[in-house]
Amino acid sequence: MSAEIPNITALVIVGTSTTLLLAGCIIFFIIYYRSRMLQNKIATQQLEADYQRELLQATVDSQEKERRRIAAELHDGVGAMLSAAKLNLNMLKKGTIPSDEMELAMVDTKEMIDSTIETVRKISKALLPSSLEIFGLGRALEELVEKLTTPQTKIYFHQRGENVKLNQQDELLIYRIVQELINNALKHAEASEVWVNVDWNNPINLTVSDNGKGFDLVKTKQDIRRGIGLYSIENRVSLIKAEVQFDSEINKGTRIRIVLGT
Numbered sequence: 427m428s429a430e431i432p433n434i435t436a437l438v439i440v441g442t443s444t445t446l447l448l449a450g451c452i453i454f455f456i457i458y459y460r461s462r463m464l465q466n467k468i469a470t471q472q473l474e475a476d477y478q479r480e481l482l483q484a485t486v487d488s489q490e491k492e493r494r495r496i497a498a499e500l501h502d503g504v505g506a507m508l509s510a511a512k513l514n515l516n517m518l519k520k521g522t523i524p525s526d527e528m529e530l531a532m533v534d535t536k537e538m539i540d541s542t543i544e545t546v547r548k549i550s551k552a553l554l555p556s557s558l559e560i561f562g563l564g565r566a567l568e569e570l571v572e573k574l575t576t577p578q579t580k581i582y583f584h585q586r587g588e589n590v591k592l593n594q595q596d597e598l599l600i601y602r603i604v605q606e607l608i609n610n611a612l613k614h615a616e617a618s619e620v621w622v623n624v625d626w627n628n629p630i631n632l633t634v635s636d637n638g639k640g641f642d643l644v645k646t647k648q649d650i651r652r653g654i655g656l657y658s659i660e661n662r663v664s665l666i667k668a669e670v671q672f673d674s675e676i677n678k679g680t681r682i683r684i685v686l687g688t
Contacts (some may be wrong), residue, residue: 428474484516496549503545511538555601563597566587567604571622574608580619581608587626596666600684603662607682610655611636615680628687635681640674662675 514535517523523531558566564585571583592600604622611617615638625631647656656672663670663684674680 430580432547433554442491475623497561499545499549505540507538507545511542514538547660558597558601559594560590562591564601566597566601567622567624570605570608571599574605579617581622582620583622585624585626590626590630599633599666600686603659603684608633611638611680615639617679619640625664630686632684632686633678634679638678640676640678640680642676643672643674 512623514531517529518531518535555566555569557569567586568583571581575581603604608620610624611634615636617636617638619635620636623631623633623635659682660670666686668684669687672680672682673683
């Protein structure tokens, strides 16, 4: 009997030690798990912050590039022509132009003013296509395709169903998205053919596809710098409460589908 007591005591000690060890392991695992979760959360937040900075920088760069382009057109085109027209008018006013050259100077001045008006009209049309406001998105996209198609790259436009009128802000945003997708197909995908299709039946489906070199969607999205264009499109599509689907494979082209009204 006395020999059993030490055995029982030893078992209790071993059992208690094992229980404490297991409890310690569980506590350590919980602490480690929570620490890993916190680290992952911080890393995810850091990636999101990096993405947001990249996206903001890309948006700012794009806007700044567009401002510089418009400023250059205004300075080099409109500004130069108006300065020349003003110079001619001053010379006409002061009578420093010989009488036999006066009529020619007036014609030149009128042509400068007409050219300035045409340049301003082109800049205005680039900022807000008149066909978009007057005829709607379908006709504006058709004109865009006609304008961007070249002998090297054929762009085709097809629409099905009755043209649905959307609010002007959404139509302009969709127009810009399609414009960007076509430009990407021309510049980056090096496509020889691009197709723009609109199905106006509910939900509205808009697809832009090409036969270009394509890309690895997973790798591109994992690379913040390379994937910024895709995230930018996703962000702009979300503004019109739509969904976007990317389908691309290297050397097999790209297809981007936007679904509205889901």
